[in-house]
Amino acid sequence: GAVVSQHPSRVICKSGTSVKIECRSLDFQATTMFWYRQFPKQSLMLMATSNEGSKATYEQGVEKDKFLINHASLTLSTLTVTSAHPEDSSFYICSARGTGADEQYFGPGTRLTVT
Amino acid sequence: GEDVEQSLFLSVREGDSSVINCTYTDSSSTYLYWYKQEPGAGLQLLTYIFSNMDMKQDQRLTVLLNKKDKHLSLRIADTQTGDSAIYFCASGPTFGRGTSLIVHP
Numbered sequence: 001g002a003v004v005s006q007h008p009s010r011v012i013c014k015s016g017t018s019v020k021i022e023c024r025s026l027d028f029q030a031t032t033m034f035w036y037r038q039f040p041k042q043s044l045m046l047m048a049t050s051n052e053g054s055k056a057t058y059e060q061g062v063e064k065d066k067f068l069i070n071h072a073s074l075t076l077s078t079l080t081v082t083s084a085h086p087e088d089s090s091f092y093i094c095s096a097r098g099t100g101a102d103e104q105y106f107g108p109g110t111r112l113t114v115t
Numbered sequence: 116g117e118d119v120e121q122s123l124f125l126s127v128r129e130g131d132s133s134v135i136n137c138t139y140t141d142s143s144s145t146y147l148y149w150y151k152q153e154p155g156a157g158l159q160l161l162t163y164i165f166s167n168m169d170m171k172q173d174q175r176l177t178v179l180l181n182k183k184d185k186h187l188s189l190r191i192a193d194t195q196t197g198d199s200a201i202y203f204c205a206s207g208p209t210f211g212r213g214t215s216l217i218v219h220p
Contacts, residue, residue, distance in 0.1 A: 034208050043212035044203065093158065108157035
């Protein structure tokens with residue numbers, strides 16, 4: 001099946017710094033990528049949807065200036081958490097969908113801890 | 116916005132069938148999904164059903180879709196301890212909170 005990778009798998013950063021998370025589709029072209037956030041024992045919360053070459057569409061309540069999403073190529077999307085605070089600590093998961101497909105393939109997630 | 120609801124816990128005995136239920140509000144999604152998340156692991160797509168189907172069977176898994184009631188269920192036959200995990204229902208990109216399936220001997 002299709003493989004999606006995320007890097008890094010874990011990151012610890014200090015409050016006020018920015019962190020970039022990469023999501024790559026390894027063996028297919030991902031025209032659409034989704035970014036989710038998962039809190040312990042809670043559902044995945046869709047943060048934003050990005051189509052290659054277009055600006056991301058953010059869900060209500062998600063600050064687009066804080067969570068910068070770039071989908072510059074068909075195999076790479078990045079999520080940058082700017083000026084991170086401890087409440088941004090969470091598990092961030094990306095998923096990717098190819099052209100004409102409806103299946104989403106998930107990355108393994110990135111555990112962000114802000115101290 | 117879209118809402119997907121599912122019960123949080125299900126406990127079954129090994130060998131029994133498990134049925135995990137899900138309701139959703141947005142009927143425009145083309146596909147509905149079931150994902151499995153084992154402890155410490157990423158999400159794994161278990162199965163999915165096209166919105167114009169009523170049922171899909173895949174080995175031990177049976178998915179039933181009632182579009183009128185916006186109800187989706189996942190049945191796992193002959194449940195094994197290895198099936199213990201959190202199961203997420205999804206309508207398009209919107210997920211439920213996950214059902215924690217506990218299988219005991």
